[in-house]
Amino acid sequence: MIRVSDIMxxxxxxxxxxxxMGFITDIDMDVNEGKVISFSISGDSGRGFFSRGYEEEAISWNDILKIGCDTIIVNIGSEFNLDEFNI
Known part of the structure; x- marks a missing residue:
């Protein structure tokens, strides 16, 4: 069993x-079912060091591939495109 504090x-x-992508800031749970529905994460939007440029994003429980010791691996969005780097 994993504690919420460990996941955060x-x-x-x-x-x-x-x-x-960032770190988990909130967890959306179905209290009646006792299941996690999604996580809210906050990641850096690429602004300056002193700016508060953080974006909030939701990740569905179904998008999680693996919960490791230090990281959570998710499968979201499009794949890496090598054409962007002129390779």
Whole structure:
């Protein structure tokens, strides 16, 4: 069994593009069923160091592939495109 406090400390990594998405800030649960529905994460939007440029994003429980010691691996969005790097 995993505690909520343990999950909140893990970094989210997207397996499709290898990007770090951020950390879990909130958990949406179905109290009647006792199941996690989704996680809210906050990630850096790429603004300056002193800015509060954080974006909030929801990740469905079904998008989680693996919960590891330090990270949670998710499968979201489109795959990595090598054409962007002129390779």
């Amino acid at each position: 400390e893990k970094e989210i990594i997207n397996v499709k593009n290898g990007k770090r």
